Amino acid sequence: MPRKSKRELATLATMPGAMPLTLADVALRAGVSTMTASRALNRPELVSQPTRDKILEAVRAMGYVPNLLAGSLASSKSRLVAILLPTIAHSLFATTVQAIMDGLTDAGYHALLGPTGYSPEKEQTLLETILGRRPDGIVLTGSLHTAASRARLANAGVPLVEAWDLSDRPLDMQVGFSHEAVGVALARHYTAKGYRDFAVITADDPRGHRRCKALASELAAHGIARVPVQVMPLPASWQAGRQGLRALLAQGVPPRLVVCSSDTIALGVMAEAASQGLAIPRQLAVVGFGDLSEASQAYPSLSSVSVNAAQMGTQVASALLGRLREPSCNWGLVVDTGFVIRDREST
Amino acid sequence: MPRKSKRELATLATMPGAMPLTLADVALRAGVSTMTASRALNRPELVSQPTRDKILEAVRAMGYVPNLLAGSLASSKSRLVAILLPTIAHSLFATTVQAIMDGLTDAGYHALLGPTGYSPEKEQTLLETILGRRPDGIVLTGSLHTAASRARLANAGVPLVEAWDLSDRPLDMQVGFSHEAVGVALARHYTAKGYRDFAVITADDPRGHRRCKALASELAAHGIARVPVQVMPLPASWQAGRQGLRALLAQGVPPRLVVCSSDTIALGVMAEAASQGLAIPRQLAVVGFGDLSEASQAYPSLSSVSVNAAQMGTQVASALLGRLREPSCNWGLVVDTGFVIRDREST
DNA sequence: CTGTTAGCGCCTTCAG
């Protein structure tokens, strides 16, 4: 005996929602087969005008909502894109995610969000369950994955975009910029301007570390060996900036230029500098990181590396959609979204 | 003839991922029925130790990933929670969403994110397709819904939490605070301190408007009729704050106190005030809104209404999880997360 | 253009 004695169809307009309607109910009401009803909804061009009208009318009248779980299972197309990222409570990531979603939503996809919390292990667990939803695409933020994760991803065969980072061994498509290049560019830019006394305040985040390391080694190449680094625990906050600068100043001679791993931290640094009576940028130049071009406008003395997180999101979405539309598309794609040093200090 | 000639099972370890494995493959390898394999994964306590071990071993060896689409369809439990919100590119919402997701992820749920962009129509469209995924729960941000949306929601019978707003006609559960109460409290607090010349700079967002309206009418009750209001287009940005204050000042006599619809706007206002030579808070007091307690620390002169978006998210998650665990739970629940006026001005 | 048939991969139900 079946679960529900083969649920009587044709209950028609009795108690809307009492038991969710199925395509069969709609088809019955419209006097066609379920297949035709299905086509009317998904490939309307294959159905004659009058039939289609009848069906759509029935759908409307009954308030039918297609069950996408069933549809996805049958067609092996989930129209779902998973987005894994460390945290959404960070304006840069949030901006990127927003842009990705805007692109996807317009194309009829939904976004499944997975917060990994900067932990590869968590990422791995999350990845496994999320793969169970059979997403049509995956967006990964950052490229630190466990070996197991990489393997899973590889034989899941799902189109994939790595965002924010440009790494050496891409898994599939990449949209981002090189954090190493940022560090090097900063070193060259400011040494060329005559700065010698650098310091770094960075959140304890892999990308920040990479920029910091590249900066330090490029500075070394310029004969600058001593670069105090202050690592602050996550999350990157105003307070972290204040404390970071305090710690730095306590260490000895004040630096002439502080490179921060985010604009948020930079703003804290500026606040602390102000309360310590350090003139910015005359006595202390501050460099932030992010796309808060507004911050630079509000605080004209703040220099910053600008990366346009929104545009990055747009690119991620279009890369993915390209592949989804045409599976042979975008293989090996690497988009370098670059960065710009917005220099507001006056020497 | 079936789609794929009844895919030969027992292909065992051939080409991992060539064709995704099914429970049947695992069961075969472990020498049990699919049913037992299913139980071993979902209700392990119903399976004997040795059998379970054999099965889990097979799962691991083959790299099997359960198809949650199929599982959800069969069990009518999707373990999916949809979160609809205007935008994620706003630190307050992002913080709330992050907290919601943390709560849900730990309980084994996934988050489906739907950006409505402050548009009820978009919300409605999105809602219909998202309901098609048969989420086990829905979180709505804000309570502006079209009649059609409310109807859909009602007979979808999905547990629902409205966050951020406390409205008169709740659809189901609510977690938030009263924006009207904020407006009234601000009016009382600052009139009591002797302020008379108020002004408002608000983003063009329904919640901001509600606070503003309540503020104005409470001020009127205190005999203050003239309250200049500057409405800025979304998104709420630093720039909006700067422009807002400029516009306000251009209008005539400078206000003594500016109430802003967000901390971001408030920071812009402060920047503009500084560049105009207005001392804060001596000449111009600025009140922000949000949970950027850090901002108040970095800028000691900024007053703000603090709402703790993170805690709100936690409450949303627990309300939802309560209902999901026990369907009779939390009916009619209303959690007022309140707010605090953090007053940093010195009169 | 429309209908029929046979599953998609899993879980509920009921027997052992």
Added chain:
DNA sequence: CTGAAGGCGCTAACAG
């Protein structure tokens, strides 16, 4: 504690 049968709601593949 384990297994067999059937169906969740939809769509691919063919036939008319």
